[in-house]
Amino acid sequence: MMFAQRARLSRKAGIRPPPQRARNHHPDFDKLATEGWKALEAEGRLSEKGWRKEQQWALDMGLPGAECLTDKTIPTFSRGQLPHFAGINTFMKAPYVENVRDVGKYDAAIIGIPFDTGTTYRPGTRFGPQGIRRISALYQPYNYELGVDLREQMTLCDVGDVFTIPANLEKSFDQITRGVAHVASSGALPLMLGGDHAIGFPCVRGIAQCTSKRIGIIHFDRHIDIQEKDLDERMHTTPWYWATNLPNVPASNLVQLGIGGWQVPRAGVQEARKRGTNVLTIADIEKIGLEKTAEIALDLAWKDADAVYISFDVDSIDCGFVPGTGWPEPGGFLPREALKLLGLVAAEGLCGLEVVEVSPPYDTSDITALIGVRVVVEAIGSMVAHGKLGAHKRIIDKPVKY
DSSP states (O other): OHHHHHHHHOOSTTTSOOOOOOOOSSTTOOGGGSHHHHHHHHHTTSOOHHHHHHHHHHHHHHOBOOTTOSOTTOBSSOOSSOSTTSSOOSGGGOOBOSSGGGGGGSSEEEEEEOOOTTOSSOOOGGGHHHHHHHHHTTOOSEETTTTEEHHHHOOEEEEEEOOOOTTOHHHHHHHHHHHHHHHHHHTOEEEEEESOGGGHHHHHHHHHTTOSSOEEEEEEOSSOOOOSOBTTBOOTTOHHHHHTTSTTSOGGGEEEESOOSSOOOHHHHHHHHHHTOEEEOHHHHHHHOHHHHHHHHHHHHHTTOSEEEEEEEGGGBOTTTOOSSSSOOTTOBOHHHHHHHHHHHHTTOOSEEEEEOOOGGGOSTTHHHHHHHHHHHHHHHHHHHTTOTTGGGGGOOSOOOO
């Protein structure tokens, strides 16, 4: 009897059929309606002409590869995007424009600003442009979710670094303003790699002097950065005091996202209150959501303005994700939140973008520098996806010429 019972309960083939399990957990699931599938389809609509052109250029410039190679697009000397671990580190392997007078031939231009004279605690952001460029080699110009390929849909160059003057804030500010104004006047979109946040003032000043139009600012940060002086100088805690003193950059169009924590000087808070800036904390943003936050930020920054500038301080992101920065502060954005919000506000078009406070000496595995890369490409990609790249050109009615 015992043996017979075991036989009946056995799952061996031929004695008992396997149970039939109904899978009704997601009866309405439609894979064709997912963002994942839509992205798959969007890729099929992108051109590959730019990639083929680059491959041929690499062969012409770097010699055809060894005869043993089956992939005949591989050159002898590395040129262009591949391999990611080789080549000269411009931003995402973009062409280096040695003669900066040629910058107007491109839609957008990377400008390195190796500057940390404005830091008040941990220096090292003078190495930010190098660090960002180095890890940018990890990326390719195609973004899956956006369905955008920057190589196919725009032209990007790297003009190298502004020659800043160590230990002299004001001379460096003048150099930065001159460089940014030159690029903005050419029609190329200026994209600045900092550098500490003191560069915010001379960067905005460079664009503002090229136009009679009104400029708004959307500022991602944990720090309010609008006091008049710090340590008796115009340090990285002061850029928006001086930027909003410019006649066409009013404080009413300054929107500050993520401000909070234990590193917000009261002098800056008092000035923000006096000038009537627009401040949303992480708690505000959590409460109203990213989409609503973007709507509010755009409404305020664009109110009676003709263009918007974005300043992205990497310390706006929780310091667990960005250890390589001068003033790390817990409690900030998650990277996913910050990038989503950035993409939403950049979709309306920009007249300039800066990413600041990447400090490679304090970084771990280049993760902070990688955030810096992602900020730049996320903003460009959003503008390309929404047809807004190049919209800034219409405000340049007072171009400078050097």
